Amino acid sequence: MKTVRLDQIEKSLVTIDGASKAWRQLALGRADGAPTVSFRVFTLEPGGHTPYHTHAAEHMNYIIEGAGCLVDEKGTEHPVQAGDFAFVAPNEKHQYRNKGPALFKMICAVPKEYE
């Protein structure tokens, strides 16, 4: 059993290609003994975004704060805001964009092998 406050978790800038003004925190994962998935949190500054990309792992998301969009394979923006859940299937092209004036913060669960 473990409990942890989000603001106590180390934050690192996402440096992979296509990401901008995006920060990553590992809230719960393999080091905690998580057997199935890991919970990461991504924070996008105003104007920030994750890469527009695909990968073999799915995303299970919950928007903690802010307003933004989830871009689909056709480039269509689906608005999301605090209180929304989102599912991105394996190999589905996607991107999160912060569309608001404040921070956009979301949980992104992935199979632990991809944490």
Next chain:
Amino acid sequence: MKTVRLDQIEKSLVTIDGASKAWRQLALGRADGAPTVSFRVFTLEPGGHTPYHTHAAEHMNYIIEGAGCLVDEKGTEHPVQAGDFAFVAPNEKHQYRNKGPALFKMICAVPKEYE
């Protein structure tokens, strides 16, 4: 890809033994094609709690709102509040209790077989 607002998801009373004033929503799961885990949301009314029990599945939790506690195997209450994450290992006895005057709401991710 799917997006859904929490307040649009059907809510049902948890009727299993040991639960009190607890409501369940299935935010994302097998019906959405989730390959690994399902995201449920539990809402505890003031004084409400989940069962004090064990099971083979782990819990990956995020507290959306309110203040409560996570009870461990020894009966010790670990305070949790909005913005906290918690991990309950497989077969670890546990219970969530709402300790505040308002609703206590949390995400509870489990392997999809246990949704």
